[in-house]
Amino acid sequence: MGAVSRPRPSLLPAGSAGRGRPARWGALWAVLQHDRFAFAGICIYACFLLVALLAPWLAPYDPQQTILRGDELMAARPPGGGFLLGTTNVGRDIFSQLVFGARPALTVGFVAAFFVVLIGTVAGIVAGYSGGWPDTVLMRLADVAFGIPFLPFVIVLVAFLGASLWNIVLAMALLLWKDTARVVRAQVLTLRERGFVESARVLGASPARIMVVHIAPNVLPIALLYGSLAIGWAILTEAAVSFLGFGDSAQISWGFMLQDAYISQALSVGAYNWFVPPGVCIMLLVMAGYFISRGYEELLFPRLRRQ
Amino acid sequence: MTPLLALEDLRVEYSTRRGVRRAVDGVTLDVLPGEILGLVGESGCGKTTLGRAIIRVLPRNARITGGRMWFEGTDLAALSEPAMRAIRWRKIAMVPQASMDSLDPVYRLGDQFLEVLVVSGGLGRSAARERALDLCDLVGLDRRRLQSFPHELSGGMRQRAAIAMALALRPPLLLADEPVTALDVVVQHHILRRLRALTAELGVSVVLITHDISVIAQTCARMAVMYAGMIVEVGSTIDVFAAPRHPYTMGLENSFPNLVRPQDTLIPIEGSPPDLIAPPPGCRFAPRCPFAVDRCTTEVPALRELAPGRWAACHRANEAAELRVQSKDARRWQVAAR
Amino acid sequence: MTRSSSRWIVQRLAQLALVLWVIATILFLIFRLMPGNPLVAFIDPNFTAEQQRALIHQFGLDLPLWQQYLIFLKESVTGNLGQSFFYKAPVSQLVWETLPNTLILTLGSVIIAFLIGTVAGAFLAWKRGTAAEAAGISVVVALRAAPEFWVGMILLAVFSFSLRWFPSSGTASPGVHYASLGAQLVSVDFLRHLALPLVTFVLYLQGLPLLLMRSNMLDVMEEEFVVMARMKGLPEARILLRHAARNALLPVATAFALVIGYSLSGDVVVENVFSWPGLGRLLVKAVSSKDYPLAQGAFLVIAALAILMNLLADLVYTWLDPRVSYAKR
Numbered sequence: 001m002g003a004v005s006r007p008r009p010s011l012l013p014a015g016s017a018g019r020g021r022p023a024r025w026g027a028l029w030a031v032l033q034h035d036r037f038a039f040a041g042i043c044i045y046a047c048f049l050l051v052a053l054l055a056p057w058l059a060p061y062d063p064q065q066t067i068l069r070g071d072e073l074m075a076a077r078p079p080g081g082g083f084l085l086g087t088t089n090v091g092r093d094i095f096s097q098l099v100f101g102a103r104p105a106l107t108v109g110f111v112a113a114f115f116v117v118l119i120g121t122v123a124g125i126v127a128g129y130s131g132g133w134p135d136t137v138l139m140r141l142a143d144v145a146f147g148i149p150f151l152p153f154v155i156v157l158v159a160f161l162g163a164s165l166w167n168i169v170l171a172m173a174l175l176l177w178k179d180t181a182r183v184v185r186a187q188v189l190t191l192r193e194r195g196f197v198e199s200a201r202v203l204g205a206s207p208a209r210i211m212v213v214h215i216a217p218n219v220l221p222i223a224l225l226y227g228s229l230a231i232g233w234a235i236l237t238e239a240a241v242s243f244l245g246f247g248d249s250a251q252i253s254w255g256f257m258l259q260d261a262y263i264s265q266a267l268s269v270g271a272y273n274w275f276v277p278p279g280v281c282i283m284l285l286v287m288a289g290y291f292i293s294r295g296y297e298e299l300l301f302p303r304l305r306r307q
Numbered sequence: 308m309t310p311l312l313a314l315e316d317l318r319v320e321y322s323t324r325r326g327v328r329r330a331v332d333g334v335t336l337d338v339l340p341g342e343i344l345g346l347v348g349e350s351g352c353g354k355t356t357l358g359r360a361i362i363r364v365l366p367r368n369a370r371i372t373g374g375r376m377w378f379e380g381t382d383l384a385a386l387s388e389p390a391m392r393a394i395r396w397r398k399i400a401m402v403p404q405a406s407m408d409s410l411d412p413v414y415r416l417g418d419q420f421l422e423v424l425v426v427s428g429g430l431g432r433s434a435a436r437e438r439a440l441d442l443c444d445l446v447g448l449d450r451r452r453l454q455s456f457p458h459e460l461s462g463g464m465r466q467r468a469a470i471a472m473a474l475a476l477r478p479p480l481l482l483a484d485e486p487v488t489a490l491d492v493v494v495q496h497h498i499l500r501r502l503r504a505l506t507a508e509l510g511v512s513v514v515l516i517t518h519d520i521s522v523i524a525q526t527c528a529r530m531a532v533m534y535a536g537m538i539v540e541v542g543s544t545i546d547v548f549a550a551p552r553h554p555y556t557m558g559l560e561n562s563f564p565n566l567v568r569p570q571d572t573l574i575p576i577e578g579s580p581p582d583l584i585a586p587p588p589g590c591r592f593a594p595r596c597p598f599a600v601d602r603c604t605t606e607v608p609a610l611r612e613l614a615p616g617r618w619a620a621c622h623r624a625n626e627a628a629e630l631r632v633q634s635k636d637a638r639r640w641q642v643a644a645r
Numbered sequence: 646m647t648r649s650s651s652r653w654i655v656q657r658l659a660q661l662a663l664v665l666w667v668i669a670t671i672l673f674l675i676f677r678l679m680p681g682n683p684l685v686a687f688i689d690p691n692f693t694a695e696q697q698r699a700l701i702h703q704f705g706l707d708l709p710l711w712q713q714y715l716i717f718l719k720e721s722v723t724g725n726l727g728q729s730f731f732y733k734a735p736v737s738q739l740v741w742e743t744l745p746n747t748l749i750l751t752l753g754s755v756i757i758a759f760l761i762g763t764v765a766g767a768f769l770a771w772k773r774g775t776a777a778e779a780a781g782i783s784v785v786v787a788l789r790a791a792p793e794f795w796v797g798m799i800l801l802a803v804f805s806f807s808l809r810w811f812p813s814s815g816t817a818s819p820g821v822h823y824a825s826l827g828a829q830l831v832s833v834d835f836l837r838h839l840a841l842p843l844v845t846f847v848l849y850l851q852g853l854p855l856l857l858m859r860s861n862m863l864d865v866m867e868e869e870f871v872v873m874a875r876m877k878g879l880p881e882a883r884i885l886l887r888h889a890a891r892n893a894l895l896p897v898a899t900a901f902a903l904v905i906g907y908s909l910s911g912d913v914v915v916e917n918v919f920s921w922p923g924l925g926r927l928l929v930k931a932v933s934s935k936d937y938p939l940a941q942g943a944f945l946v947i948a949a950l951a952i953l954m955n956l957l958a959d960l961v962y963t964w965l966d967p968r969v970s971y972a973k974r
Contacts, residue, residue, distance in 0.1 A: 143660070143664065144663075144664050144667045144668070146906065146955075147661075147664035147665075147667075147668065147948060147951060147952045147955070148664075148668060148948055148951075149906065149907075149909040149910050149947050149948060149951045150907060150910045151909075151910030151911075151913050151914065152909065152910065152913055152925070152928055152943075152944050152947050152948075153944075155913070155928065155929065155932055156672075156675070156928075156932065156940065156944055157675070159932040159933075159940070160675055232790065236792055239792050239794075239795075240792065240794065240910075240914050243792075243794050243914065243917075244913070244914065244917055244929050245929075245933060246932070255792075258792075258794070258795060258798065261798075262798060262918070267798055267801050267802040267805075267806055268802075268806045268813075270802060270806065270807060272802065275795070275798055275799075275802075276799070278795075279791060279792055279795030279796075279798075279799075282790075282791070282792050282795070283787060283790045283791040283792070283795075284790075285790075286789075286790035286791075287786055287787060287790040289790075290786055290789070290790060291786075
């Protein structure tokens with residue numbers, strides 16, 4: 001479009017223009033330090049990672065355990081008295097559930113994002129570089145993927161294949177690769193005409209080699225941009241699926257906590273200590289993903305015209 | 308003759324990350340009623356900034372930091388924004404570079420004319436429609452083009468439309484910033500001729516800003532040369548071309564092809580313009596000047612009137628005749644670059 | 646309509662049919678490849694042997710797979726989506742009854758979200774560099790990051806259970822009947838029921854149009870024609886609204902199609918939080934109770950809805966942008 005022109009993506013740090021070396025990761029580090037939000041995002045991720053790793057030591061109780069004091073079931077206790085966030089209506093410690101909930105969140109997040117980025121990048125590179133019928137086939141597939149509403153599909157798939165984290169990951173991998181693929185493909189189309197690709201072709205490198213050695217490293221930064229967004233999508237999806245009752249009941253995830261609270265009428269009794277914290281955790285983690293990706297996007301698409 | 312516009316030591320600065328850039332650094336210039344004044348200079352010399360400063364539409368990080376702009380008895384530099392808005396387009400209008408982007412792409416040409424005429428000009432709708440049609444005739448634009456969207460017009464048509472748009476409210480002063488640069492030579496010629504005819508017919512003063520001295524030669528009776536934020540030479544076009552008094556102007560003439568006075572080779576001016584964030588002390592052109600002496604690197608030459616209407620900012624302006632001869636020697640210019 | 650534009654529409658409709666066909670095929674395969682007895686997809690184990698035989702015959706379940714597929718396609722196209730186990734009623738009827746509720750909630754939310762989002766986005770762009778902008782952005786990002794059902798839960802807890810301003814579920818209070826759909830839409834009772842799910846959904850959806858509009862405005866305000874407009878002495882408000890916003894709006898309009906696409910996902914969740922009787926809730930109930938015909942039918946209709954809305958959004962965009970011609974697509 002003429003009027004609203006987008007700045008050209010610059011994968012190469014200033015000064016190495018035209019030589020086609022892979023984007024420098026040092027520049028990424030620099031921007032993360034410069035952009036406070038992106039830095040905050042990294043900190044949040046680091047915190048949650050630590051919490052997930054140290055969960056057994058941080059959580060005072062087993063999240064599934066119904067707690068008795070003497071003969072009395074500690075049901076629906078408000079915060080205090082040894083329970084940082086109170087207990088659920090059947091006497092489970094909310095804080096412990098929250099801490100352990102970081103594990104399935106981060107697992108699904110990273111694994112799903114990894115596959116989404118992997119499939120999307122491969123598809124984008126192959127489609128963009130080969131052109132012709134691989135391109136058409138892949139883009140038609142993407143169109144179909146576009147047409148399928150995401151959550152309903154996940155529900156149907158999870159319902160029929162069984163409720164487990166891995167099925168959620170599978171559903172995401174099947175449908176969410178299209179955004180990454182589109183963007184990567186666009187990038188590859190411009191890269192394809194560049195000098196260093198030309199010379200590799202002339203020197204007799206096979207298409208596969210060119211794709212892996214020359215194109216892939218230059219496409220990786222933008223793929224990772226979508227990766228950091230995909231982590232957020234994955235966490236939100238897992239939460240939604242669990243909330244609807246199709247989640248993995250073997251693990252206590254934040255989505256499961258919310259479902260538990262909902263069906264136990266926590267809303268009508270105003271048990272905010274139960275259903276507010278899991279949502280806050282999800283929100284923080286997804287926000288962190290946005291911040292990192294925004295800081296990263298500034299690196300890839302510098303807004304030259306603004307101060 | 309009292310000038311229509313009198314710039315007095317005008318200064319405009321940009322705040323950038325690296326520091327303050329003095330894009331216009333003490334410009335004094337007069338624009339007389341009914342004349343076409345050419346303002347020539349290479350990219351980055353500040354001529355566009357000067358134009359934008361006159362109409363007071365500068366980028367967010369730019370400010371007028373000194374000097375005055377006398378226009379019809381008021382100092383435009385000191386005017387409040389609402390007062391300035393009343394002056395814009397009614398008294399001072401701009402013809403922008405011949406680009407696609409100066410017209411809103413989602414509105415038809417006719418609607419954009421009407422907008423200017425009705426909102427800025429205060430005309431009634433039917434009077435505005437009449438005027439729009441007249442304006443098309445004035446610039447030689449097919450009336451049916453008013454129904455078109457900007458992207459449907461050719462470069463030449465867009466430029467005619469831009470000129471028509473600028474003249475819509477019959478302003479006494481027109482600022483034309485590279486109006487024909489992006490057009491092919493034939494169209495350039497037509498547009499410039501039309502512009503000359505219009506200014507004679509309507510009595511409009513034009514400041515024609517360009518880097519192309521051939522455009523100035525064709526259109527302007529009087530011209531000014533700008534370098535690194537300052538005016539270095541002013542005079543009638545004929546005299547400036549025939550007998551330049553500033554080394555930069557001499558260099559400019561050398562570097563442009565000339566059909567009338569054939570040259571064997573074009574002699575470029577070596578080096579590049581100074582960094583306006585930390586300009587050199589003394590004359591800004593000294594680092595590239597083949598005739599610089601010690602005084603040039605320490606003392607900024609003032610713009611002096613050497614003859615009636617003839618100004619130059621050079622310490623050695625008195626020796627201009629001799630220097631002109633020397634400037635024809637290509638080797639002089641190669642030695643100059645330091 | 647020009648020949649090229651009608652050709653474009655035909656192309657898009659063909660694309661729509663293609664995608665639907667692919668989805669239907671995928672559904673067909675899912676049911677057949679599902680672990681366990683494939684007949685379960687069609688036949689309620691509670692049916693008598695004779696009923697089961699009749700159904701097997703009707704759906705050709707004793708025939709080779711490819712013939713079943715053709716029957717399945719034919720039945721789907723003619724609107725026969727099977728019989729719901731749970732409700733003992735034709736799936737198409739159940740879907741038809743709940744479709745309006747979903748449309749009202751989803752379309753209403755998307756439209757309102759876009760209206761609010763674009764205005765707020767333009768406003769934030771105008772206030773660039775101020776504290777208000779920073780605060781605004783943080784709030785918007787937070788809302789985008791928060792799970793929509795969680796926001797809904799909080800709204801429910803506060804405004805429904807605690808303050809009792811709004812009802813907590815459904816579309817109508819018990820015992821209320823309406824003469825027609827139109828009467829229902831404007832009744833206060835319906836609107837009170839609609840309020841919380843709508844607000845929840847709008848809060849969730851507005852982030853994208855807002856951020857996009859803001860980003861575009863910031864770009865457009867640097868564009869040449871905006872600078873020219875200022876030189877023409879036009880008032881700032883006019884420049885912002887009629888020139889900057891109008892141009893910034895175009896990419897936001899393309900996002901309309903995108904948002905409609907993923908709004909149906911969000912709709913499923915919102916409907917469940919508020920027990921809003923729409924397609925999303927129907928789907929979840931069907932899947933939970935293993936009511937396969939209903940699940941299949943609901944999903945198919947949701948997909949068709951998504952694609953159709955996408956197509957409509959594309960049409961709106963081409964109408965808005967005079968530079969896009971049908972031939973170029």
